[in-house]
Amino acid sequence: MHEIIVGKEGKIYRVYVENTMDRFKIALKDYKISGESKVFVVTDDLIYNTYKNNIEWLKIKIPFKIFYFKNGEQSKNINTVKKVYDFLIENKVDRESILIALGGGVVGDLVGFVASTYMRGIRYINVPTTLLSQVDSCIGGKVAFNYGGIKNIIGSFYDPEFVYISLNFLKTLDRKEILNGLGEIIKYGLISDGKLLSFLNENAVPILNLEHDKLLHIVIECLKIKNRIVVQDVQDLSIRNVLNFGHTIAHGIEVDSKYKIPHGVAVALGILVAIKISEIKLGLDKTLYNKLENLYRKFGLPTRYKVDNYKSFMYAINRDKKNINENINMVLLENIGKYKIKVNVKSEEILEALKLSIIKEE
Ligand SMILES: NC(=O)c1ccc[n+]([C@@H]2O[C@H](COP(=O)([O-])OP(=O)(O)OC[C@H]3O[C@@H](n4cnc5c(N)ncnc54)[C@H](O)[C@@H]3O)[C@@H](O)[C@H]2O)c1
Ligand SMILES: [Zn+2]
Incomplete structure (x- = not known):
């Protein structure tokens, strides 16, 4: 089994990376999840319908119950959170019971x-089924839901x-969801030592x-990079901020496109703008931009x-909760792997960089 250990002191846990669900049973045994614990699976309707006839791996636990939401x-x-609470209460879920989150980042976070x-607090196991959730959201402990139109505003830190x-789950995923994961993967490539970027460059078709074997390498690398950062700043007060590289502009693009541009793709575009700003403000080598465009x-x-609409675009960027006191704070790069967090950037500098990057004529 491929496994990596993540988390911090007294709170470490394993991530098993496998081709199939065949060894799930062994993982349960490793964690001494005994026959007495009742198992409850929560997923979404799409995953449920795709996999309902193919969940042999779950039959290790009979009976188990499944709840799924749209x-x-x-x-x-909060309505979905309530529905899941109701399901747990109806089924007399107790402190011995265990939840399995089967799905992408939405299911995992919720x-x-x-x-x-x-x-x-009861135990749960995370079984991420999208590329984004496998390379990113399945570790780090951030769990949350959206409220009052604000993403992830109610949440906590809680590890599985x-x-x-x-x-194998990735085989049934839409291509657009693969691209979604790639935006974040490229982010990990840029904030680490460059090896992952070379790997992506050389293996685009097989990926x-x-x-x-290519996906295995990518998933393990991204999770290791993320874990190295998270353990230094679990509560997200300082260095963990680097995981928002590309995200400030991405937020503007998501809002401006009325969320037609999916998050990971918006991150990829946001990265290009952040790279251009990094050239202007931190003297980042100009060849990186072209290399990235070729990779994209x-x-x-x-x-x-x-x-x-520039007004709503800039508004979205300014309102971003990562920014303090109206200043636009961004993560920028001095070089691959050498980043600076909370760099103060003016609106005019963003507009200038936009003209020189993603809104430039082809
Ligand atoms: N906790 C964190 O650290 C963290 C980090 C990044 C993102 N997130 C959160 O993750 C969420 C996005 O996650 P996501 O991109 O996985 O989205 P998602 O969970 O909405 O999944 C995307 C789509 O793929 C479908 N799907 C999932 N697995 C499938 C499979 N194997 N086959 C076919 N279809 C499948 C889902 O039904 C859904 O329609 C956001 O809410 C974001 O806030 C959390
Ligand atoms: Zn993201």
Whole structure:
């Protein structure tokens, strides 16, 4: 089994990275999850319908019960949280019981939150099924839901017992969800030592063909990079901020496109703008921008975006909760792997960089 250990002191846990769910049972045994514990699975309707006839791996626990909610970000709200609480109460879930979050980042974040609060916290296992959740959201302990139109505003830090990744899940994922994961993967490439970026450059076709050995390498690398950062700043007060690289502009793009541009793709575009600002403000080597554009083309990621409404675009950027006192704080790069967090950037500098990057004529 491939496994990596994540988390900090007294709170470490394993991430198993496998091709299939075949070894899930062994993982349960490793964690001494006994026959007495009742198992409850929470997922979304799309995953439920895709996999309902193919969940042999779950039959290790009979009986288990499944609850599913409508897929998508719009379900990541207090009503769904309530429905899951109701399901747990109806089924007499107790402190011995265990929840399995089977799904992408929406399911993982929401079920993690429910697990952290139900009976003051019960155990849960994360089984991430999207590329984004496998390379990113399945570790780090952030669990949350959206409230009052604000993303992830209600939440806590709560780790699963373990994470089990089966790369096979990615086979049923839409190409757009693969691109979504790639935006974050490229982010990890830029904030680490450059090896991951070279790997992406050399293996674009096999990665898009979902070849397992390539995906295995990527998933493990991203999780190791993320874990190295998270353990230094679990509560997200300082260095963890680097995980928002590309995200300030991405937020503007998501809002301006009325969320038609998915998060990971917006992050990829936001990275290009952040790279351009880094050239201007921190003297970042100018060749990196072209190299990145070429990488995006290999993967079919866009390199251009037409801002529809500059006012709402800039408003979204300014309102970003990562910014303090109206200043636009961004993560910028001095070089690959050498980043600066909370760099103060003026609106005019963003507009200038936009003209020189993603809104430039082809
Ligand atoms: N906790 C963290 O640290 C963290 C980090 C990054 C993102 N997030 C959160 O993650 C969420 C986004 O996650 P996501 O991109 O995984 O989105 P998602 O969970 O909405 O999944 C995307 C779509 O893929 C479908 N899907 C999932 N697995 C599938 C499979 N194997 N086959 C076919 N379809 C499948 C889902 O039904 C959904 O329609 C956001 O809410 C974001 O806030 C959290
Ligand atoms: Zn992100």
